[in-house]
Amino acid sequence: MPQKPKRIAKYKIIEEYILEKIKSGEYTKGQLIETEQELIEKFSVSRVTVRQATNNLVAKGYLSRSQGSGTFVSSQKIVGRTTNVKSFTDEMKEMGKVASTEVLEFKIISASPEIALKLQMEKGKPIYFIRRLRKADNDPMMLETSYMSVEDYPDLSYGNITGSKYQYIEEVKNQTIDHSHHVVVPIMPTEEIVKYFNYNPEQPLIKLLNTTFLTTGKILDYTEVILNSEKYQYQSIRAK
Structure with a gap:
């Protein structure tokens, strides 16, 4: 049929x-x-x-x-979006590595005007502030700072973010991730980055400004990711 x-x-x-x-x-x-x-x-x-x-x-x-x-x-340059969104956990598994997460901060804050605009919500609304150090075979690969709506995900727990956040979204919340929009910027490492990555303070690295969308068109989260550029290579597939 x-x-x-x-x-x-x-x-x-x-x-x-x-x-x-x-x-x-x-x-x-x-x-x-x-x-x-x-x-x-x-x-x-x-x-x-x-x-x-x-x-x-x-x-x-x-x-x-x-x-x-x-x-x-817009007169701004358009940045290509990725066509295949994978969790860090799945990506490391495909590479034969064991992913792990160290949760550095997990708390509820009020959305600043800037973050409220990123999440397309009212400023002052409660949001999650999540900072995680993502590792592969215990080597630090990225420092990730995420913002998510508390109203949309009131049951998000510490346990959910110690593993794959995408797994929680798709398997627990039964929502489907559609795509992520990335803006890539070069930065110089801060003292925090030098400490976490054991990084050369004079060598630039990559920062991703990442907005993830669900198939409904709603924004799942806004995340700023700093990559350990000596060990982790950023790749993006551009849609036709």
Whole structure:
């Protein structure tokens, strides 16, 4: 019996519509896109659906907003997204290494304006602050600082983050991770990094600013990852 074609979420249809206009040159850098009301009428959807589509494109770097002016095509360089999101635990297993995690901090804080914007939530809302040192065969590979909504994941525990956070999301919460958007920046090591990685203080390393999205379009977390560049090579697969 033939399988029914999968339904495409309406917000994704709007995303693709806007992206196609950007890629074709119909929308140029700095140009205003159609208003929310025009998109609502064109696709017969709610304001929430339109906002979800444009929020995703803002988070991915394709669009930017100016309060009181509207939504513009971003003039910033677009960074390719990865097409295959793997947990650190699974990645190390494929390499024949044993992954382990040292939880350095795990607490609830109020979302700052900057982090609230990254998570697309109201500032001041409770969020998890998670700092972990990820290791392979007991060698430190990355220092990871994550922010997640407490409201969305009230049962997140210390035990969940000592292993694979993605496993908790997919097996405990029954949610599916769709993709991650990375911004890669070079930095010089801090004293903390030199201590954890036993790193040369004069050698630069890589920092990833990582936003992970679920298939629903919602943001799972925002994470800043500092890689031990002497031992861990960052790779990304760009979608066509």
